[in-house]
Amino acid sequence: MTICLQLDHVNYSYGAAKIRVLSDVNADFESGKMYAITGPSGAGKSTLLSLLAGLDAPSDGVVRFEGKDIATTGYSKHRREHVSLVFQDHNLIDYLTPEENLHLVNPKADMKILEDLGLSREESKRNIMH
Template identity: 50%
Template sequence: MKRAFPILELNNLTYSYDKKKKILRGVNAQMKTGEMYAILGSSGCGKTTLLSLIGGLESPTSGSINFNGKDISQIGLENHRKKNIVFIFQSYNLIDYMTPQENVWLTAKKPVLSLLERLGLTREEAKRNVLKLSGGQQQRVAIARALASEAPVILADEPTGNLDEDTAREIIELLKKTAHELGKCVIVVTHSKQLAEEADEVLEIQQGKLRKRESTK
């Protein structure tokens, strides 16, 4: 396992829709490289909103998000998204007229065929249109795209939500290895108890606050 060090700090984050409906109410957290975090909570509690804030897709109503000690608003949200963050979505968000190899090339600065093979796709599958792949294979392509990026933080929104139990277990193992062996900070929004049990730290949003809870390992 690579040595962990703090990379993200959330300081008293609040977020309101239309400046009326308050979703997040003073969220504080510190997240490290080399670890996988699971964020839990009921539907509509603000899990995906928090992921969007960390990823620089939206700005908090108040509070700050620091990346390597610097406020991401000072880094510039676009620069933050380009250099520091990569997303994995439940819906995969692949370009459907491309092959897996071509999708991964979008973020890669290294050969991609060997990466796709390590994630379980054959060379033939890597050159096939992504719509001809199973859901589990498409999610592997999405993970390969994230791994090909040099961004140190991976944000995953329900990455196992559309997958069967066996495939979901394999994806969870891939995410764990990504954190532990490649030294990435992996933050996963999920409803999956199985995924939460494998996380290094479990965080739960309740009434707009983010609370650490004991792992169920």
């Protein structure tokens, strides 16, 4: 078992009132496995994903990637080199192609990702608005 991503006593609060969204979250994610984060609306799923992706920093605790604290290695470096994130809302830029949208999130992404999602090479280069 190789731990790729780890949450160690992670807490997250926001706003002046310090509204607690996540409290003492501990989790280990193994390399090569697929995970689903489920729960009711407002449970903190999107916040948790933002922390794992390095889009936000925990109020307390540590997020580690391959054993290293992403705060120490750098959030932007973590996002740039290790993260691909797809939002559930319509956050694609409609005047870009699927390939261009993919490269906005991960410039190193292989086009095989779009093929795995069912898009042909031709479709991945087609403007979304058409």
